[in-house]
Amino acid sequence: MALADLSTQELAALTQSLRSSYDELASRGLKLDLTRGKPSAAQLDLSNELLSLPKGFTAKDGTDTRNYGGLDGLLELREIFAELLWVDPNQLLAQGNSSLSLMQQVLVDCLLHGAVDSERPWAAEEKIRFVCPVPGYDRHFSLLHSFGIEMIPVPMRADGPDADAIAALVKDDPSIKGMWVVPTYANPTGDTVTQEVAVRLVSMPTAAPDFKIFWDNAYALHHLTEEETKTADVLSLASASGNPNRPIMFASTSKITFAGAGVAFLAASTDNIAWFKKHLSMASIGPDKINQLRHAQFFGDAEGVRAHMRKHAQIIAPKFEAVHRILTERLGGQDVAEWTQPIGGYFVSLDVVPGTASRVVELAKEAGIALTPAGSSYPLGQDPDDANIRLAPTMPPLEEVETAMDGVATCVLLAAVEHLAR
Numbered sequence: 001m002a003l004a005d006l007s008t009q010e011l012a013a014l015t016q017s018l019r020s021s022y023d024e025l026a027s028r029g030l031k032l033d034l035t036r037g038k039p040s041a042a043q044l045d046l047s048n049e050l051l052s053l054p055k056g057f058t059a060k061d062g063t064d065t066r067n068y069g070g071l072d073g074l075l076e077l078r079e080i081f082a083e084l085l086w087v088d089p090n091q092l093l094a095q096g097n098s099s100l101s102l103m104q105q106v107l108v109d110c111l112l113h114g115a116v117d118s119e120r121p122w123a124a125e126e127k128i129r130f131v132c133p134v135p136g137y138d139r140h141f142s143l144l145h146s147f148g149i150e151m152i153p154v155p156m157r158a159d160g161p162d163a164d165a166i167a168a169l170v171k172d173d174p175s176i177k178g179m180w181v182v183p184t185y186a187n188p189t190g191d192t193v194t195q196e197v198a199v200r201l202v203s204m205p206t207a208a209p210d211f212k213i214f215w216d217n218a219y220a221l222h223h224l225t226e227e228e229t230k231t232a233d234v235l236s237l238a239s240a241s242g243n244p245n246r247p248i249m250f251a252s253t254s255k256i257t258f259a260g261a262g263v264a265f266l267a268a269s270t271d272n273i274a275w276f277k278k279h280l281s282m283a284s285i286g287p288d289k290i291n292q293l294r295h296a297q298f299f300g301d302a303e304g305v306r307a308h309m310r311k312h313a314q315i316i317a318p319k320f321e322a323v324h325r326i327l328t329e330r331l332g333g334q335d336v337a338e339w340t341q342p343i344g345g346y347f348v349s350l351d352v353v354p355g356t357a358s359r360v361v362e363l364a365k366e367a368g369i370a371l372t373p374a375g376s377s378y379p380l381g382q383d384p385d386d387a388n389i390r391l392a393p394t395m396p397p398l399e400e401v402e403t404a405m406d407g408v409a410t411c412v413l414l415a416a417v418e419h420l421a422r
Contacts (some may be wrong), residue, residue, distance in 0.1 A: 002334065011420060032394060037255070039259055043316070098252065107214075113279060131161070131169060136186070156189055159196070160197035163204070190228050214248060217231055221306070223343065235249065235315075238269070320342065321333055346388055348393065351388055355385070363411040364411045372390045
């Protein structure tokens with residue numbers, strides 16, 4: 001029964017029961033953490049063979065990986081991930097361990113030098129604005145905020161960002177220089193951009209001739225089921241639409257092999273690649289090719305990556321199933337929460353009674369369950385409805401996920417009845 005349908009006496013009795021349950025939860029001295037989407041130790045163990053690689057130091061094309069050079073990254077690794085990301089190897093760079101660093105580098109180059117199709121450096125503009133799908137990835141928002149770039153929230157939908165809203169914003173406002181999108185298994189909703197929405201984004205008229213789509217394909221290979229969702233081929237779509245320089249794609253192995261010792265990738269048009277390498281050459285003589293060689297040997301080919309990711313799914317899919325099962329059992333039919341049931345990615349997006357998300361997080365913290373702060377999935381941490389909470393169930397063991405989610409459900413219900421009693 002929905003809480004709003006309870007009588008005053010029934011609501012009072014439920015409130016007393018929930019407070020008792022919460023007090024018992026808080027007395028257990030829990031120390032559980034669902035804050036960030038980190039791989040679990042069991043997932044990291046899948047890649048331990050990397051510690052005994054590479055065998056030798058010579059790449060297939062004869063490159064001595066111990067030496068300087070090779071700004072593009074190792075060809076044999078680029079060929080593997082070019083197949084997986086649906087791009088041409090010549091349009092893909094393999095770099096250091098962090099795709100976030102590549103995103104910052106592209107943004108800084110745009111600010112200081114202008115994009116490949118800019119009339120002047122972005123920093124010379126009176127105002128710079130970015131479209132930000134919400135709920136979205138907090139680090140994207142923090143990066144923009146660090147440079148004083150204004151953020152314009154638009155809704156993230158099941159088929160991708162609200163393309164109609166974005167098209168209306170960008171067609172007459174030259175200060176809007178770009179947008180973020182996590183196209184596959186988005187953070188935190190798990191939604192995937194459809195081919196139709198991707199076409200709209202790369203083809204829509206923009207007042208800024210140098211409008212950029214930062215296409216953060218962080219979860220392209222992170223399937224949770226046997227259904228392997230294919231990412232829209234954004235580079236080909238952009239080229240066909242006459243805007244080849246609009247998207248810049250980012251990806252990495254951070255949640256595939258070792259989170260702190262993987263390889264990051266940048267894919268873009270040939271003009272964008274040349275532009276990026278021109279500025280990169282001032283900062284680097286080449287990436288860590290030894291690490292790239294060990295990754296190439298570890299995977300062997302694209303199918304090796306797919307097989308590796310199926311092992312990841314075997315570890316984390318039960319955790320996502322537990323989140324859905326417990327939320328359904330505890331909260332289903334009471335009109336106090338809605339949540340996503342993703343088929344890939346690293347997160348579950350939980351929407352609670354508007355005005356209570358901050359209270360849920362507070363209650364959970366006091367009970368020893370750490371959650372990402374309410375509003376983190378919105379620019380400046382400001383969710384106007386105070387309703388969204390991002391759940392990250394990958395890192396803790398399954399039994400801890402189950403304990404944490406049962407506790408979160410209690411907190412959601414207690415915050416809801418407190419709100420109704422106001």
